[in-house]
Amino acid sequence: MNAPLTLAAAVPTLPEPSVSAAAIPVPARSIIRFERVAKTFPARRSHAAVHALSDITLDVPEGAILGVIGRSGAGKSTLIRLVNGLEKPSGGRVLVDDVDIGALDEAALRKERRSIGMIFQHFNLLARRTAFDNVALPLEIAGVPRAEIKARVEPLLDLVGLSDKRDRYPAELSGGQKQRVGIARALATKPRVLLSDEATSALDPETTEQILALLRRVNAELNLTVLLITHEMAVIKAVADKVAVIDGGRIVEDGATYEVFARPRHPTTRSFLAALTAKSLPRRVAERLSGEPREGRDQAVLRIVFTGQHAQDPVLSRVSRLLSVDVNIIQAQVDEIAGTPFGVIVVSVPGDAPTVSAVINAVERLNLTAEVLGYV
Ligand SMILES: Nc1ncnc2c1ncn2[C@@H]1O[C@H](COP(=O)(O)OP(=O)(O)OP(=O)(O)O)[C@@H](O)[C@H]1O
Numbered sequence: 001m002n003a004p005l006t007l008a009a010a011v012p013t014l015p016e017p018s019v020s021a022a023a024i025p026v027p028a029r030s031i032i033r034f035e036r037v038a039k040t041f042p043a044r045r046s047h048a049a050v051h052a053l054s055d056i057t058l059d060v061p062e063g064a065i066l067g068v069i070g071r072s073g074a075g076k077s078t079l080i081r082l083v084n085g086l087e088k089p090s091g092g093r094v095l096v097d098d099v100d101i102g103a104l105d106e107a108a109l110r111k112e113r114r115s116i117g118m119i120f121q122h123f124n125l126l127a128r129r130t131a132f133d134n135v136a137l138p139l140e141i142a143g144v145p146r147a148e149i150k151a152r153v154e155p156l157l158d159l160v161g162l163s164d165k166r167d168r169y170p171a172e173l174s175g176g177q178k179q180r181v182g183i184a185r186a187l188a189t190k191p192r193v194l195l196s197d198e199a200t201s202a203l204d205p206e207t208t209e210q211i212l213a214l215l216r217r218v219n220a221e222l223n224l225t226v227l228l229i230t231h232e233m234a235v236i237k238a239v240a241d242k243v244a245v246i247d248g249g250r251i252v253e254d255g256a257t258y259e260v261f262a263r264p265r266h267p268t269t270r271s272f273l274a275a276l277t278a279k280s281l282p283r284r285v286a287e288r289l290s291g292e293p294r295e296g297r298d299q300a301v302l303r304i305v306f307t308g309q310h311a312q313d314p315v316l317s318r319v320s321r322l323l324s325v326d327v328n329i330i331q332a333q334v335d336e337i338a339g340t341p342f343g344v345i346v347v348s349v350p351g352d353a354p355t356v357s358a359v360i361n362a363v364e365r366l367n368l369t370a371e372v373l374g375y376v
Contacts, residue, residue, distance in 0.1 A: 030059035031097055031193055031225045032066075032083060038091035039078050039249075052078040053249045056092070060193075060242075065219050065226040067240030067257070069233060069272060075249040076229035080195050083227065084116045085109045097192055114142060117186030121198040123178040125170040125185075131157065131177075132166040135184045142189060156184040159221075160214060176207035183214060187222070194218070196228035200235060212238045233276040237261065237337060245269045258337040262307050263369055270371045277303045277344060278373050285330055285346075289374040293351050300351040301330065301373045304363055306343045316347065319362045325349055327359075351375050 039053040053075045060066045070076045081087040082094045088102045095101070096116060104112055125134045135156055139149045157163050160180040170178055179199060186194055196215065200208040216239055219226050230236065236243050236257060244254035245268055253266040264270045278289060281301075289301060306315065320327045331346040349359050356372060363370040 029062045030095075031062040032058075032060035032227055033095040034058040034079075034082075034092070035095065036092035037082065037089045037094055039075075039082065039087060040090045051249055053082075053089075056249075056251055058244055058251060058254065060225055060227050062225055063219070063223045064241045065215070065228065065239050066242045066244065067236040068227070068229045068244045068246055069231065069236055070229075070246035071231060071268075074246045076231075076246060077197060079246065080118075080197055080227065080229050083193070083195055084113055084118060114138070114189040115192045116195060117189065117191035117193070118195040118197065119179065119182045119186050119199045121201045123170070123175075123182045123202075125178055125181055127170050130167050130169055131162055131173065131181045131184075134170070134181050135188055138185060138188045152188060153184070156187055159187075159218070160184045174207070175203050176210055179203065179207075179211050180214065183211075183218065187218065187224075191224070193225045193227060196226060198230060199228065201230070201232075208235070209238070215239055233272045234279075237276070241338065245272070258340050258342070261335070261337055262305055262342045264305075264371075270369075274303055274371055274373050277346065280333075281331060281346060281373075285376060288376040290376070291374050293353070293375045298351050299328075299348040299376050300356045301346060301348050301376055302356075302359065302363075302370050303373050304345045304347065304368055304370045306345070306368050315363070315366055315368065316345075318366070319359060322362055323355070323358050325355055325359065346373065348376065 034056045037053060037056040038051070041050040041052060043049040056079065068076055068079060078087060082089055083096060083101065085101045085104065093100050093102060096112070099112060101109070101112065126137065129137065132153055135153045136149045139152060144152070154163070157166050160183050162177060162180050162184070165173060165177060170181070173181065182199070200211050203211060212235065215226060215228075218224055228235070228240070240257045242255065243257045243260050244251050245260075245266060246252070247266075247268045253260060253264070253269045260269060261273065264273055278286065281289065285301065293300070304315075316327045316329070319325075326349070328348045329345060330348055333344055334341045335344050336342075349355060360370045
């Protein structure tokens, strides 16, 4: 027998998104601004020129956490390296707090970098320095007197929960602890923005969660603007107020994280979200799921997203009746972005191409999004 077909029956109560939570407050002021930025690495010997970034226009509002997600080679690292001047744009401008980073000479850039903290996937700590001395390093370079350094570093170690490890060397710390040192070091010069380059990619899921919670905390407590790059939608979901999806050196979609999760428009965004949903499917389905419709796989698995106003709609029974197809519910859950709930329902329908596209069209006519996760 088929599962119940109304969303209201399938999914626990889904409240209307509250206006304050759904509409992320976007301060007028951008602290990082990409203006029609291009970056081309010139041809060298046998290598052709690489157009790593094209026509990037993006604003990071003050106090926000903006996540840039893209696959390997999409241009994420190049994008973030333009912000601290490790690369110069071939076209356009990158502004940090209204300063054109690409136009600075070396001395001015060194000074400006004090207001741009950065954390890295592999932490980049100095092995021969203790946790305290790693955090102190940027202050020593800036010529801050020793007593002041101590007064600055100790509260930072406290903030990241490492006061008891102050005299430990990196080799004596776990990955999560090393990243905490990295965060404290990035905060030492009281930056206005923090750049995060895949900062949780080398960490296990539990430690990732703790580090992301710490980023959220420093963002809120210090009103620090964060620009992070990642290839994982789970990271975006956990911390980002806003998201930009980058593909082939271009931003293909951006917006408030809730909006992008609830109504993804670009195929790249949809496939990142599908991969995230696929991870949480029941094992019996996940193990059989294949990307291609093959003989013997006669059911397509679809992910349908709905927001508050649709919770009571009998969407699935309507689609089922309209098209005379069986719609089976595999999983229904309420997901949440920054406190705003939205529903994700995974269904299976007959897997032949005409039926699948008819179901997707019918669902989209109801202003919901649907995409194929695979075939079982
Ligand atoms: N210094 C360089 N010289 C030439 N090409 C480069 C250079 N740095 C990056 N590229 C190229 O620019 C493109 C974007 O690279 P980038 O490192 O920004 O991607 P990414 O999204 O960060 O990838 P990953 O997730 O694998 O680190 C790639 O094609 C890369 O090979």
